[in-house]
Amino acid sequence: MxxxxxxxxxxxxxxxxxxxxxxxxxxxxxxxxxxxxxxxxxxxxxxxxxxxxxxxxxxxxxxxxxxxxxxxxxxxxxxxxxxxxxxxxxxxxxxxAPRGAGFQPARVASLPRSSPAPRSTPTLAPGLDLSFVDTAVALHGSGIESAIPLLQAIQTHYRYLPDEALRRLCELTEITPAQVAGTSSFYGQFRRSPVGKHLVRVCHGTACHVSGARQITEELRRYLAIPDAADTDPSRTFTIDEVACLGCCSLAPVLMVDGHTAGRLTPAAAREALKPFDQEPA
Ligand code: FES
Missing domain, CATH: 1.10.287 (Helix Hairpins)
Incomplete structure (x- = not known):
């Protein structure tokens, strides 16, 4: 060196x-x-x-x-x-220059690393197995045209785009850190932070909006103690996602927890809708 x-x-x-x-x-x-x-x-x-x-x-x-x-x-x-x-x-x-450095610099370069580990043994989030990234690259290819399918596969597997997985992706493919950062920030479907165990999609379409969707969301955020600028509660049990029409406007206001719909909500009923999921064994 x-x-x-x-x-x-x-x-x-x-x-x-x-x-x-x-x-x-x-x-x-x-x-x-x-x-x-x-x-x-x-x-x-x-x-x-x-x-x-x-x-x-x-x-x-x-x-x-x-x-x-x-x-x-x-x-x-x-x-x-x-x-x-x-x-x-x-x-x-x-x-x-270390490969992968500069990848969304403000975000990835600041990731905590316990020690200057060699590239083959990066510091991983607990329980994060990067072998899926290798499998996804083998399946979808390593060219720039595979960027979106690869990011979708990673998101589906990990439920968000972990920085470690994105670094590994850049190591294995022709996709540059800047391209990954640009693509993942352009499309709303990609998440850069971990998602909770249960995804709560609160409809903010027109019918639900006029029926009190904002109050529903605010009540759930307060109930779950979700900090400002975050969408997931501290225990990472629930993530609140504000979405467009869920297709059941006659039930407005509506939310969906992991695909289970609850309608004609009041703030109290919205809290109740989460309880069966909150009591699930970890
Ligand atoms: S607007 Fe909420 S379900 Fe259609």
């Missing part, structure tokens, strides 16, 4: 020097060109009246042409050196 770091530094310094030299050459040439033109024109005027100055004009033209050719030769070498140094810098930097 030290070798790559040194190579990256050396290549980076060379890139800077090449760019600085090219810029300096350009600035100097831009400043000298008008002066040279002016001098040549002046000599040409003098030669018209005094032919003995012709050798001076020829010598000056030779000097300017020589300087121009030398600069072109130097700039060509500088340009090739710049390309080579840039390639070396990128290659070294790629070796140094």
């Amino acid at each position: 030290t070798l790559y770091r040194r190579a990256a530094w050396a290549a980076g310094i060379l890139v800077v020097l090449c760019v600085a030299s090219l810029l300096a050459d350009y600035v100097i040439a831009a400043q000298r060109a008008p002066q040279d033109d002016k001098r040549i024109k002046s000599l040409q005027e003098q030669v018209k009246s005094d032919a003995s100055l012709a050798p001076n004009l020829a010598a000056e033209q030779k000097r300017i042409t020589g300087a121009h050719l030398a600069r072109k030769f130097r700039d060509r070498w500088l340009a090739w050196s710049l390309i080579a140094a840039s390639a070396a810098f990128l290659a070294s930097a790629k070796r140094l």
